[in-house]
Amino acid sequence: SNNPTSPLPSRAKDLKTRLGILLHKPELGHRTGASRKLQLGSRQRDSSQEVLEWRESFDQLLKSKSGVTAFHTFLKTEFSEENLDFWLACEDFKKTRSKTKLASKANRIFEEFVQNEAPREVNIDHETREITRKNLSGATSACFNEAQAKTRTLMEKDSYPRFLK
Numbered sequence: 001s002n003n004p005t006s007p008l009p010s011r012a013k014d015l016k017t018r019l020g021i022l023l024h025k026p027e028l029g030h031r032t033g034a035s036r037k038l039q040l041g042s043r044q045r046d047s048s049q050e051v052l053e054w055r056e057s058f059d060q061l062l063k064s065k066s067g068v069t070a071f072h073t074f075l076k077t078e079f080s081e082e083n084l085d086f087w088l089a090c091e092d093f094k095k096t097r098s099k100t101k102l103a104s105k106a107n108r109i110f111e112e113f114v115q116n117e118a119p120r121e122v123n124i125d126h127e128t129r130e131i132t133r134k135n136l137s138g139a140t141s142a143c144f145n146e147a148q149a150k151t152r153t154l155m156e157k158d159s160y161p162r163f164l165k
Helices: 011-024 026-030 034-040 044-056 058-063 065-077 081-094 099-114 126-136 145-164
Strands: none
Touching (some): 099 126, 126 145
16 A cells, blocks of 8 residues: 555654544545545544544543554653553553452552552552552452543643643
């Protein structure tokens, strides 16, 4: 679909361009030539409807698989994708039924995202970090609730409005 001689834009830039077209200039979709139509595929109408729903609320965005993918790509450009990765890890964690799996997953999430100097440390306050550390001793599916809520609020107030632009 792409001409190998033309320089390929980065995935994020490409996605931003496509989203820009979907969000602001729906009428352009019909005049941008074959390559653009190929990229958007036959789901153009559905996806533009979906993209408009992402604007309604952060929840709508998080409910959409392609919305989460687009948001993740955007966060990478801002070097803050760990917030979304942590949020997604918490969502997955809450679905874990086995007590032993819960404990090991909790430790893995804590070590990767929450503890001080974690490799992908999320931006939460000291108090929330401590609450989460204490919650680990009796890991339940709710042990990351505070930290997850803080991270979600941060994304919603900070990254989400920039993503919509």
